[in-house]
Amino acid sequence: MSALDYDQEYDLPPEAATWRAAAAAFAAETLAPQAREADREGRFSPAMVRQLGAAGLIGAGLPVAAGGGGASLLAACAIAEEIGAVDGSARGFLAVQAGLVLAPLLAHAPTALREAWAGRLIAGDAIGACALTEPEAGSDLGAMQTTLTPDGDEIVINGSKVWITNGGVADILLVFGQTDPAKKTRGLECYAVPGDAPGLTRAPMKGRELGHRASDHAQLTFDGVRVPAAHRVGPAQGGMGVAMLGLEDGRLNVAAGAVGIHRACLEACVDFARTRRQFGKRIGDFQQVGATLAEMDVALRASRLMVHHAARLKDRGLDNAQAVSAAKLHATEAALDAATKAIQMHGSRGYTDELPIERHWRDVMALTIYEGTSNIQRLILGRTLLGRDTEKPSAGGTN
Ligand SMILES: Cc1cc2nc3c(=O)[nH]c(=O)nc-3n(C[C@H](O)[C@H](O)[C@H](O)COP(=O)(O)OP(=O)(O)OC[C@H]3O[C@@H](n4cnc5c(N)ncnc54)[C@H](O)[C@@H]3O)c2cc1C
Structure with a gap:
């Protein structure tokens, strides 16, 4: 579509270009042939997880010392764009397994836990989940009602979680709960809970999801689930920091996935037009x-540059929280608009699953919701621009 090739145009260093090419090849050879059927059947594929692991894509952005690929965040974004362009469910899986589970585990878990799980999760031999959301605590993490009660050298977990990606199939779950409701986000802690822990029950989410139908989304009930206190991930009452560590890179992965969907929609439109x-x-x-093609192209360029900018900031050791929120807000909303335009441009053909664009439209809607809704990104950006109101104490924290 462009006279310049992607790597030239976006000045991708060889390291990121190599990862991008590997992800593009994996997406074309492994994901593309199965994405539509998996979506139609609503089938999560553990085999696909092992394939992602074998291709080195789960651990790509994790440190080499931990068994990862040591890729830059820019490269990880390029991977998410390529996978997202073909299969939103697979990209969603990757974001959770690598970003929301492995990253906090490697940064904050005790050595024994890390050694027991990291290698298997990176290889795709085990599946992880990250359980934050509850029926009464979505964007507002401080409203979490799951309780964490110490009992000797154990912690007893009671409560329920909803919408947990991989929740029904996970071998290990990072579960967040409250130690002191009065402290809101400052009372949160995170524990690693094995999927077979007595007292943990899991069920598929009620209803049929709009998109991400080849993902596993579960509701979880914790009825006196006991884990060793040594399973705590992160400091005492430091659960919010653990969640934010996962969410910051996770949000950028979502934004990069949206760029992939946007690109796929534009490419389909150009071919059709x-x-x-x-x-x-x-x-x-x-x-x-x-x-319309021109508008889609301009918005795509802006989204991609914003994602790359946020990634490059962190790769240079700089704070990128504001850039990540801006990238997620812009890229996901722009991709939703592009997917809507793509269906319209294809006329009736866009309205069936013979073409992937209706799946992209269904999938991309969720990208504007999870890992912080569009409004929450606006809230973060507005707060950052304003600075804290020094006259008003705050215990806010958002999913
Ligand atoms: C496909 C999918 C996968 C998911 N996977 C996971 C997972 O793996 N783990 C997990 O823990 N959760 C997961 N979630 C849950 C997701 O993180 C939450 O849905 C999200 O945080 C929003 O919470 P909520 O749905 O309760 O909406 P609510 O927080 O109830 O928000 C409802 C509406 O109110 C708006 N709103 C709320 N607060 C404000 C405010 N302060 N200012 C302005 N507007 C506001 C929101 O933007 C939204 O439009 C997943 C969700 C989906 C759809």
């Missing part, structure tokens, strides 16, 4: 259709 003829000419030659 070149070949579909009405009124004796290519539909792309009608000014309104050509202008």
Whole structure:
């Protein structure tokens, strides 16, 4: 579509370009042939997890010392774009396994826990989940009602979680709960809970999801679940920091996945607008259709540059929280708009799952919701611009 190739145009260093090429090849050879059927059947594939692991894509962005690939965050974003362009469910899995489970585990878990789980999770031989959301605590993490009660050298967990990706199949779950409701986010802690822990029950989410149908989303009930106190991930009452560590890179992964969906929609539109003829000419030659392609392209470039900018900041050791929120807000909303335009441009063909664009449209909606809704990104950005109100104490924290 462009005279320049991607790596040239976006000045991708060889390291990131190599990872991007590997992810693109994996997406084309392994994910593309199965994505539609898995979505149709609502089937989560543990085999796909092992394939992702064998290709080195789960651990790509994790430190080499921990068995990861040592890729830059820019490279990890390039991977998420390539996987996201083909299979939103697979990209969602990766974001959870690598970003929300492995990253906090490697940064904060005691050595024994890390050694027991990291290698298996990176290889795709084990599946992880991260359980924050509750029926009464979505964006507002300080409202969490799951209780963590010490009993000797154990912690007893009671409560329920909803919408947990991989929750029904996970071998290990990072479960967040409250030690002191009065402290809100400052009372949160995180514990690693084995999937077979007595007292843990899991069930699929009620209803049929709009998108991400090849993902596993579960509701979890903790009825007196006991774990050793040594399973705590992160400091005492430091659960919010653990959650935010996962969410910061996770949000950028979501933004990069949205760029992938956006790109896939634009590419489909360009192909179609070149070949579909009405009124004796290519539909792309009608000014309104050509202008729509141009708008989709401009928004895509902006999203991709914002994602790369946020990644490059962190790769240089700089704070990128504001850039990540801006990238997630822009990229996910722009991709949703692009997917809507793509269906419209394809006419009736866009309305069936013969083409992947309706799946992209269904999948991308969730990207504007999880790991901080669009409003929550606006809230973070607004707060950052304003600075703290020094006259008002705050215990806010957002998912
Ligand atoms: C496909 C999918 C996968 C998910 N996977 C996971 C997972 O693996 N682990 C996990 O813990 N959770 C997961 N979630 C849950 C997700 O993180 C939450 O849905 C999300 O944080 C929003 O919470 P909520 O749905 O309760 O919405 P609510 O927080 O109830 O928000 C409802 C609406 O109110 C708006 N709103 C709320 N507060 C404010 C405010 N202060 N200012 C302005 N607007 C506001 C929101 O933007 C939203 O539009 C997943 C969700 C989906 C859809």
